[in-house]
Amino acid sequence: MLLCGFAAAIVATLAGAAYEAYARHQDERRFHPQGLLVDVGGYRLNILCAGNFAPGTPTVILESGLGGPVIGWRFVRPEIAKFARVCSYYRAGYGWSDPGPMPRTALQIAKELHLLLQNAHIDPPYIPVGYSFGGYAVRVFNGLYPRKLPGPFW
Secondary structure (H helix, E strand, O other), X not given: OHHHHHHHHHHHHHHHHHHHHHHHHXXXXXXXXXXXXXXXXXXXXXXXXXXXXXXXXXXXXXEOOOOOOHHHHOOHXXXXXXXXXXXXXXXXXXXXXXXXXXXXXXXXXHHHHHXXXXXXXXXXXXXXXXXXHHHHHHHHHHHHOHHHOOOOOO
């Protein structure tokens, strides 16, 4: 009896994994990444930028909440793009970005964002904007890289 239950659990696990692999393959065929996939040290993050690309002008960086997709910025990004360059991205493990190293802390995310911006050749100054958990990542980013930000606004 115990052996049958164990076998059923293994079959269910394998069936779930096979379905997940099939569904991921189908999604990859139907939904192509927008923007760029940029290597950040052995894995890639997806970034999408729009707007004014004039050298020396600040770039607004949009940081989503925990589990929040980039699509959450779909109404904000085009409005900012009217007057500035604006970039949103999928953190490691979300959207078209590859999974990243654990643990997924605000410190890890801030360091990955910095590397992403460097490797995508997006020059500072940056104006990071975040909501919910993204606000933590933005605050850590600001603390780690204050020279990458424009002068004080107050």
